[in-house]
Amino acid sequence: MNLSRRLPRALAITVPAVALLAATACGSSQDSTATPSGTEVAPVAMSSQKPGDAEKGTVSADRLSxxxxxxxxxxxxxxxxxxxxxxxxxxxxxxxxxxxxxxxxxxxxxxxxxxxxxxxxxxxxxxxxxxxxxxxxxxxxxxxxxxxxxxxxxxxxxxxxxxxxxxxxxxxxxxxxxxxxxxxxxxxxxxxxxxx
Structure with a gap:
């Protein structure tokens, strides 16, 4: 789905950067990623997630039995x-x-x-x-x-x-x-x- 057609131009420009940031945060193997504007995005550690959560698109939460x-x-x-x-x-x-x-x-x-x-x-x-x-x-x-x-x-x-x-x-x-x-x-x- 092309989000840039449905969003105002100012928001459409940021969608690729957000997608790259999300991909980077979810375990991209690259050291950094350049956005369309040339800004580099460093990987973000997701220490609160359990292994495999990012790939599933879900997060786990502790709860009392x-x-x-x-x-x-x-x-x-x-x-x-x-x-x-x-x-x-x-x-x-x-x-x-x-x-x-x-x-x-x-x-x-x-x-x-x-x-x-x-x-x-x-x-x-x-x-x-x-x-x-x-x-x-x-x-x-x-x-x-x-x-x-x-x-x-x-x-x-x-x-x-x-x-x-x-x-x-x-x-x-x-x-x-x-x-x-x-x-x-x-x-x-x-x-x-x-x-x-």
Whole structure:
């Protein structure tokens, strides 16, 4: 397909350069590639991809197993129950906010379901605990708190493999967000040894 016919002239000129950059980044054996404008493009290492991903046109992403997500949720709820806070909801979500495991404690209010999911997603998406992110939502005008589906209250922890955030554990419903945070941290502590 000839993209230059369908794109404005300014964009059509850059398409070959982008294609060459992509080819170079995906494992071209040349040391550098010249674009139509004469600019050289150096190869880019794709260390986050697994061997063969570039050739398949796909990437792989780490995700918690159902058993691991379930263990994290159970440990977080057990901590809350031990602290007399069994009326919370625990949600373990993947990097994109999809729920992998959820436990709704006895008498947990309906709003705790979404609060737990949103805290887990926020921690996963930002790669940080929500208690640490709370200070970033202050200021005049729009802030990151305006992002749909996020909740910047304590109670969400990021689950990481190396430096990559792959999941989040969110707890909602305790009278104090720091209690939610402690329960979520207990869930993370339960699975930390099994993360690679």
């Amino acid at each position: 159902v058993a691991t997500a379930g263990r994290a949720a159970q440990a977080a709820l057990a901590k809350c129950q031990a602290d007399g806070l069994g009326f919370v909801t625990v949600s373990v979500v993947d990097r994109f906010g999809s729920v992998q495991a959820m436990l709704r404690g006895d008498n947990a209010a309906e709003h705790t379901v979404e609060a737990a999911r949103a805290k887990g997603y926020t921690a996963a998406a930002f790669g940080a605990n929500t208690s640490d992110l709370a200070g970033r939502v202050k200021g005049d005008g729009p802030t990151i708190a305006d992002l749909p589906g996020t909740l910047f209250l304590p109670g969400g922890v990021s689950v990481k493999v190396g430096n990559a955030s792959i999941a989040g554990i969110g707890v909602g419903g305790a009278p104090d967000g720091n209690a939610d945070q402690a329960c979520a941290a207990a869930g993370l502590a339960e699975i930390a040894g099994s993360l690679q």
